[in-house]
Amino acid sequence: MLEVRNLRKTFGDNVALDDVSLTVEPGRMFGFVGANGAGKTTTMRIAMGVLESDAGDVRWDGASLTKSRRADFGYMPEERGLYPKMKIAPQVAYFGELHGLTPAAAKRAAGEWLDRLGLGDRGDDFVQDLSLGNQQRVQLAVSLVHDPKMLILDEPFSGLDPLAVDTMAGVLADRSAAGVPVIFSSHQLDLVERLCDTVGIISKGKMVAAGTVTELRRSAGRRLRVNVADATPGWEQTLPGPATSCGDGEWLVDSADDQGVLAAAMAAGRVVRFGYDEPSLADIFREASA
Amino acid sequence: MKGVWLVAKREILTRGLSRSYIVGVVVSAVLVAGLTLLPGLLGGPSEYRVVLTGTESAELATAIEAAAEGFEEFSVETAEVADPEAARAEVEAGDADAAIIDNTTLVTESGADQQLAVVIDGAHQAVTTQRQLAEAGFDPADVNAALTVAPLQDDQLGGDDAGARQGIAYFLVIVLFFMVMMPTMYVAMGVVEEKSSRIVEILLSSLKPWQLLVGKVAGLGVLGFVNLAVPLAVGLAMGDVTGAVAELPSGLTGTILSSLVWWVLGFCFYAAMAGALASMISRQEDMNSAIGPLTMLMILSYVVAAVYAWQPTTLVARVLSYVPPFSMFMMPVRDAVNDAPLWQQGLSALLMALAAVGMFALGATIYRRSVMRTGSKVKLTEVLRKSS
Ligand SMILES: Nc1ncnc2c1ncn2[C@@H]1O[C@H](COP(=O)(O)OP(=O)(O)OP(=O)(O)O)[C@@H](O)[C@H]1O
Numbered sequence: 001m002l003e004v005r006n007l008r009k010t011f012g013d014n015v016a017l018d019d020v021s022l023t024v025e026p027g028r029m030f031g032f033v034g035a036n037g038a039g040k041t042t043t044m045r046i047a048m049g050v051l052e053s054d055a056g057d058v059r060w061d062g063a064s065l066t067k068s069r070r071a072d073f074g075y076m077p078e079e080r081g082l083y084p085k086m087k088i089a090p091q092v093a094y095f096g097e098l099h100g101l102t103p104a105a106a107k108r109a110a111g112e113w114l115d116r117l118g119l120g121d122r123g124d125d126f127v128q129d130l131s132l133g134n135q136q137r138v139q140l141a142v143s144l145v146h147d148p149k150m151l152i153l154d155e156p157f158s159g160l161d162p163l164a165v166d167t168m169a170g171v172l173a174d175r176s177a178a179g180v181p182v183i184f185s186s187h188q189l190d191l192v193e194r195l196c197d198t199v200g201i202i203s204k205g206k207m208v209a210a211g212t213v214t215e216l217r218r219s220a221g222r223r224l225r226v227n228v229a230d231a232t233p234g235w236e237q238t239l240p241g242p243a244t245s246c247g248d249g250e251w252l253v254d255s256a257d258d259q260g261v262l263a264a265a266m267a268a269g270r271v272v273r274f275g276y277d278e279p280s281l282a283d284i285f286r287e288a289s290a
Numbered sequence: 291m292k293g294v295w296l297v298a299k300r301e302i303l304t305r306g307l308s309r310s311y312i313v314g315v316v317v318s319a320v321l322v323a324g325l326t327l328l329p330g331l332l333g334g335p336s337e338y339r340v341v342l343t344g345t346e347s348a349e350l351a352t353a354i355e356a357a358a359e360g361f362e363e364f365s366v367e368t369a370e371v372a373d374p375e376a377a378r379a380e381v382e383a384g385d386a387d388a389a390i391i392d393n394t395t396l397v398t399e400s401g402a403d404q405q406l407a408v409v410i411d412g413a414h415q416a417v418t419t420q421r422q423l424a425e426a427g428f429d430p431a432d433v434n435a436a437l438t439v440a441p442l443q444d445d446q447l448g449g450d451d452a453g454a455r456q457g458i459a460y461f462l463v464i465v466l467f468f469m470v471m472m473p474t475m476y477v478a479m480g481v482v483e484e485k486s487s488r489i490v491e492i493l494l495s496s497l498k499p500w501q502l503l504v505g506k507v508a509g510l511g512v513l514g515f516v517n518l519a520v521p522l523a524v525g526l527a528m529g530d531v532t533g534a535v536a537e538l539p540s541g542l543t544g545t546i547l548s549s550l551v552w553w554v555l556g557f558c559f560y561a562a563m564a565g566a567l568a569s570m571i572s573r574q575e576d577m578n579s580a581i582g583p584l585t586m587l588m589i590l591s592y593v594v595a596a597v598y599a600w601q602p603t604t605l606v607a608r609v610l611s612y613v614p615p616f617s618m619f620m621m622p623v624r625d626a627v628n629d630a631p632l633w634q635q636g637l638s639a640l641l642m643a644l645a646a647v648g649m650f651a652l653g654a655t656i657y658r659r660s661v662m663r664t665g666s667k668v669k670l671t672e673v674l675r676k677s678s
C-alpha cells in the first residue's frame with residue numbers, strides 16, 4: 001500500500017502542491033486526474049523520490065520509503081526517456097539490472113516483456129529508429145521488467161493508438177489483479193472511468209476529491225434532468241430549485257424534491273424527459289476543477 | 291557500489307565496443323609505433339659517413355676521425371672515392387652525409403648537421419693550417435704539437451640531454467592535455483544526453499545521483515585510460531625492439547609511465563567538474579558556455595605548462611608543480627628533467643588526489659541539485675547557496 005501524506009512543494013513562489021494526500025491500495029487501480037499544471041507529475045515524482053518535497057512524506061506498507069525499497073517500484077515518467085543510441089533489448093535489460101535483477105534474469109525478463117508488448121522481433125533495433133508509440137511500449141517494458149511491487153505511471157496512455165491502449169490497459173489490469181497497487185495519471189477520463197477502482201482529482205495543487213467512481217458520483221450530488229416541450233419561456237422560475245440550461249429545452253435542476261420538480265414541469269407543458277442524471281467523470285472533474 | 295558498476299559497465303560496453311572507439315585506439319597505437327621507427331627522433335643520426343676525394347684526402351680523413359672521437363653521441367666514418375663524380379653520387383644517393391673534394395669544396399644534400407659541420411670545419415682548418423705552416427718553412431712536428439688543443443669540456447647546466455628531456459616533457463604535456471580533454475568532453479556530453487532525453491528521471495528512481503556521476507566518470511575513464519595506455523605500451527614495446535627506448539635519456543621511461551598516474555588524477559578532477567557543469571544545462575547547444583570555466587582552466591594550465599616545459603627548474607615551475615590542477619602537467623615536466631625527487635612527486639600527487647576527491651564531492655552536490663531541473667540553465671550561485 002502506498003500512502004502519500006500531506007505533501008507540500010513550492011517552486012519559487014509557485015505552490016505546486018498544497019497538503020496532498022492519497023492512498024493506493026494493493027490490487028487497486030488509482031486514476032489520478034487533474035487539469036494541466038494541477039500537480040500530478042510533481043506528486044508522482046516525489047513519490048518516486050526523484051524530487052524532494054518541502055513537507056509531508058511517502059510511506060510504503062506503513063514505513064517510510066528508502067531508495068532501496070523504491071527499487072521495487074516501476075516508474076514511467078511523463079517525459080519519456082530512453083537512450084536513443086542503445087539497442088532495445090539490452091536497454092530494457094540494463095534497467096532490470098539497475099533494479100536488482102541478475103544479468104541473466106534481466107535479459108530473460110526483457111525478452112518476455114518485449115514479446116508481450118509486440119516488440120519481440122525488434123530487440124536489436126536502436127530506440128531512435130522506433131515510432132513514438134513503439135518507444136512508449138519500450139518505456140512500459142522498462143517500468144515492468146523487474147516485476148515491480150508498485151506501479152507509478154505518468155500519462156501512460158498518451159500517444160498510443162487504440163490497439164496499444166488496449167494492450168496497455170490489459171497489462172495494467174493484469175498487474176493490478178496480481179495484487180500490485182497501480183497509480184496512473186491521465187487526461188482520458190473515459191479510460192480512467194473504465195479502468196480505475198479509485199479516482200483522485202487534484203486541482204491547483206490540492207486534492208479536491210478521491211474515492212471510487214460511485215462514491216464520487218454520489219457526493220457530486222445527483223441532479224434532475226427535465227425537458228418540457230412547448231413550455232413558455234421563463235417556466236423554470238416555477239421550479240423548486242436552481243436550474244441550469246443544457247440547451248434544446250433541457251434543464252438540470254438541483255433539488256431533492258423530485259416530485260415537486262415533476263409537478264412544476266407538468267404544469268408548464270408536455271414533459272418529454274424526466275429523470276436523475278448520472279454525472280460522468282468528466283462532469284465531476286469539471287465541477288471539481290472549476 | 292553495484293549501481294556504480296552497472297553504470298560504468300554500460301558506458302564501457304556501449305561506447306567501448308563502438309567502431310569509432312576501437313578504430314581510434316588502433317590508429318593511435320599504430321601512429322605511436324610508427325613514431326618509434328623514425329630514425330633520429332631525438333636529434334640527428336648517430337653515425338655519419340663522409341667521403342673524400344682529391345688532394346689531402348688522407349690527412350683530412352685522419353683529422354676528421356680524430357676530431358669525432360671527442361664526441362660520445364656520434365661517430366664519423368670516412369672513405370676515399372675515386373673522383374668528384376663518385377663523391378657527389380654518394381651524397382645524392384644518401385649513402386654519404388657529406389663529401390669533401392680537394393679539401394676545398396663541401397658537398398651535402400642541404401647543409402651538414404651542426405655537429406658534423408663542427409667536426410669537418412675543425413679538420414679542414416687543422417689540415418690547411420698545417421700545410422700552410424709547412425710551406426712557410428716550419429717543422430711539421432712542431433706545428434703538429436702547437437696545433438694540438440684539448441677540446442673544451444662540455445658542462446651543460448641543465449644536465450646531460452637537457453634539450454631532449456625538455457622536448458619529451460613538452461610532448462607529454464600535449465599528450466596529457468588531449469587525452470584528458472577528450473574523455474572529459476564525453477562525460478559532459480553523456481550527462482547532458484541523459485538529462486535532455488529525460489532518462490535521468492528513471493535512472494534516479496533507482497540510483498543515487500553520486501552513483502550515476504561516479505559510474506559515468508569511471509566507465510569513460512576506463513575507456514580513456516585504455517586509449518592512452520595501449521598506444522603507450524605498444525610504443526614502449528616497439529621502441530624496445532628498435533632500440534629507441536634505450537636511446538631515451540635515463541629515467542624518462544619512468545616519467546612516461548608515471549604520467550599515467552597523472553592522467554588518472556587529472557581526469558578524475560576534470561571529469562567530476564564536467565559532470566557538475568553539464569548537469570546545469572538541458573540542451574547540448576548550451577554545452578560550450580556551460581563548460582567554459584573548465585575549458586579555460588584546462589587551457590590555462592596547459593599553456594603555463596607548455597611554457598615552463600622549457601624552464602622546468604624555475605621557482606614558478608616548482609611552485610605550480612604542487613598546485614592542483616596545474617601539478618598534473620608541471621610535475622611530469624619537472625620529473626622529465628630529474629628535478630623532482632620521488633617524495634615531492636608523491637606529495638604533489640596526494641594534493642592532486644585530494645583536489646579530485648574534493649571536486650567529486652562538490653560535483654556530486656551540484657549534480658544532485660541541478661540534474662532534475664529542466665528548462666533554462668541553472669545558475670551556479672543558486673545551486674551552491676541552496677542548503678542541502
Ligand atoms: N521543475 C519545475 N520548476 C518550476 N515549476 C515547476 C516545475 N515542475 C512543475 N512546476 C510547476 O508545478 C505545477 C504543477 O506541475 P505538474 O507538472 O505537477 O502538473 P501536472 O498536473 O502534471 O500537469 P500536466 O497535466 O500538464 O502534466 C505547475 O504550476 C508547474 O508550473
Ligand SMILES: [Mg+2]
Binds near residue numbers: 041
Ligand atoms: Mg504532468
